């Protein structure tokens with residue numbers, strides 16, 4: 624399966640590389656090609672729209688102030704499933720894009736056992752075996768995969784509540800809301816980790832590059848591995 628995904632993905636990167644090139648200066652490494660960046664920000668855009676419209680529907684009492692953004696209450700309710708669908712579609716391509724580097728390994732299980740030291744910032748440098756993504760990033764990715772499937776299935780069941788049995792719709796509401804809360808928590812941690820926690824990370828999703836020093840500090844095995852993914856090929 625992974626080789627056909629890789630083939631598809633390589634082709635998509637190549638096609639995209641024609642429209643947006645990434646400039647890598649001396650002392651920098653290419654981390655995220657144009658294709659990955661466009662996918663990432665498309666996912667983020669659709670996710671934030673889904674989140675805001677979802678909150679407005681979930682608790683109008685608390686979040687009524689959000690509905691004018693979408694053209695009023697009924698319009699927010701109408702748009703939310705479409706935003707959700709957009710999120711799922713964009714993330715599906717992101718899933719294909721990152722399926723290979725997100726494969727879980729025994730290094731990641733060891734990383735998870737040291738998570739306390741990571742969170743408390745005791746170690747300034749990641750362990751030597753940390754590759755392109757660390758265990759925490761992979762956990763976040765796979766949490767989104769599971770949540771996206773749950774969102775899609777339960778979302779469709781709720782969308783067609785006129786034909787779906789009432790108890791199934793009721794269970795779907797609960798599962799949908801739990802998935803949303805898990806995603807919200809992950810999203811807050813993710814923004815912190817991608818910006819303030821590790822300076823130099825955010826630019827990787829803007830201009831696609833990181834410094835050698837950043838790579839050596841946060842992803843030593845990726846830095847040591849001569850064969851970097853070559854993105855805009």
Ligand code: HEM
Pocket residue numbers: 654663666667668670671756759760761763764767810813814817818824825826827828
């Ligand atoms: C809007 C604020 C966001 C910021 C500032 C942000 C920032 C970043 C950055 C800088 C990276 C690259 C990390 C690296 O190369 O090591 C990244 C990766 C990633 N982003 Fe985002 N992101 C945002 C929103 C989102 C959203 C809404 C999702 C999905 C729901 C998402 C999913 C991911 C995933 C799965 C990765 C790869 C794993 C990881 O680095 O955790 N991001 N993000």
